[in-house]
Amino acid sequence: MVNDIFLVSTAKAAKQAKQAGEFMLARCDSGNLLLTGQFVLSLSEEQFWSVRCKLEVMELGKWYLQTKEGLFKSERDPDLNGWEKRYNEWLNSVEPSNKLTNTLIELRTCNIYTNGFKYVAIKQERIEMLQNSEDLWLSKNMVVIDGVHVIAPMTDNVWKNNTWLLRLPGMDTEQESWEEK
Template sequence: MINDSFLVDSKKVAKQASGLGEFMLMKCDSGNLLITGQFVLSVSDDQFFSIRCKLEVPKLETWYLQTKEGLVKSEREPGILEWERRYNEWFNEANSNKMLTNTRIELSGCYLYTDGFTYIAIKQERLDMLQYTENLTLSGRMVVIDGVHVLAPMSDTVWKNNNWLCKLPGMNEDREMEDEK
């Protein structure tokens, strides 16, 4: 299904993807996807073409690395079916009871969100590349945005090392420490 509703800023997306190093563009039943280690974006046909041109991707369904010398094909296997399956699982596992609310706190280049039990930090520049609503939900360790984009949150150390953040009523520090082991 092609996402024509929740658009992205193609220039910012290309900058983020090339800055992360390895990325892949693919077309599948789930839509036009840009895949990196930090996010998966579903984009319209026009945006897909624009991003492909900005990244100078010669072939779809191939991993590329951005180097100082230019774009280089990665040795990594595409794993197209696995990535599409993983992408769809994130949406199927998104928990509507775990809606994220913007705390309006900016911290170490991140926006801080909460589900009422814990904080979730998302890089500002990742959210800034999206034209999104405030419809953010947790799906395991990932954040689903508007039901079409998936972002990885930042490490919890971004917010845990700040004494001025209050402990939320539902936070269980013993459980969180066990999860980190």
């Protein structure tokens, strides 16, 4: 399925892919994908071409490393079938109760979202790659955006040492959400 509906800022997507350090562009049954360890974007034909040019990728279906010295092919096995399977699992694991709402709280360059039971922090730069995206869903340990993009939330260390949010001692959020069901 090629994404022809949802806009992606190709310049910001290419910049984020380079910052991730390792990335791959691939065409598969699931669409034109930009893959990193932190996100998978579904691109239209035009977006795919633009990102490919910006990243200067010569060969599709190969991992590339962005270093200070330049762009190099990675020795990493592409395992495109495995990545496509994970991508589809994330898209298909969205449950209606896991719709995320923007809390309008910003913490350490992250936007904070909630589904009413859990808070999720997503880097502002990652959200800014996707223009006008407000359709976010929690899916396993990832966030699905617009039903076609997948982004990893920030790790738990974003919550530590901040002056805005405090987890009280003895607070068991997993148990609380289970009891509310």
